[in-house]
Amino acid sequence: MSVHVSFDGEPERGVIDFGVGQPSADLLPVWLVRAASERFFAAAQPLELNYGEKQGDARFRAALAEFLTRAGGHEARAESLFLSAGISQALDFVCQRFTRPGDTVFTEDPTYFLAFQIFRDHGLNIVGIPQDGHGMDLDRFEQELARSPPRLVYTIPSFNNPTGQTLSHARRERLVALSREHGFIIAADEVYQLLHYAEPPPPALGTWVEHGNVLSLGSFSKILAPGMRLGWIQANADLIRNLLASGVIISGGNFNHFCSHIVRQMLEDGSLARLLAELRLKYASRADAMDQALHQHLGGIATWQRPQGGYFFWLNLPAHINAADLQVAAREAHTGFQAGSRCSTAGGMHNCLRLCFAFYTVPEIHEGIARLGQALNAAAR
């Protein structure tokens, strides 16, 4: 018997809402988590249900380091990894450990809109840096640096949410060098680093942790399941020492110890690596479908850069079309998206919108984009 499982942001029945930024049910591998749990419990030691190590279970970190290194472009050592409860929690923790209210954080503009509230929770001033097709524009970055030096730089270097853009290798090096020269900390959100559908992106910023003030934030949310609430921070010994000195870590140990035992099984037996290979193929076919459907139904009106990884298409509409208004027409046509203004640091980008292809199958993507085309054509008239 199938039971309805509700979740925040769940679309109404019959609505194909490309605003949802999560994997679809068929991509959530219950069978793998079940097999891994069975293997863990078959040999579980009582002490594995105790607090464990502050930085994260040593066997988990060793297995994760090997997985990341084998995955390519993501070399890691167990000593440089710190277990988190996913990137959102890690970002909040990083703000708590390294910033004070009134400090400035630089982000790409547009960026992951749910990060804004985390920065506001810590009283940070958000300064947006534009992207120019190759990620953050570092000339503009340096101009802002002279005006209002940041304490923190939040970047999504590979397959940015929402633009899909990737920071070039040369810019990664320059950004890390700037963090060393100017003393700011980079919080690199590398959630989509391993989800590439053609060429891999340049190496993760995590591979530069010894060359600057880099905290590389990783997560199992998009390569296994968001509900696991498990991730990691990769950093040099000095920055990890700071994380380990936190009261909550000293009191309770690492943030998701039990879950790390289950995920370790999947890292060790290669099932997570196989799942990742399958996910890349499935997401690639969904990205292809969205690209085709957009050409068919919105080709004359919208422009976009086809993403080579990650979850999103970022659409530019003619300047006179307001995406927030279009949302009303889209809802009537039983479809949806995120308005670009939500992702903009200054609430601009009114004629832009974000579409996620992860939550729907190929036929649903074709149907949803056809509906969006109808809504847009009606609005453009």
Ligand SMILES: Cc1ncc(COP(=O)(O)O)c(C=O)c1O
């Ligand atoms: C750029 C980005 N960062 C972080 C997250 C959330 O990560 P987590 O589930 O690990 O908190 C998402 C999820 O959509 C995301 O797109």
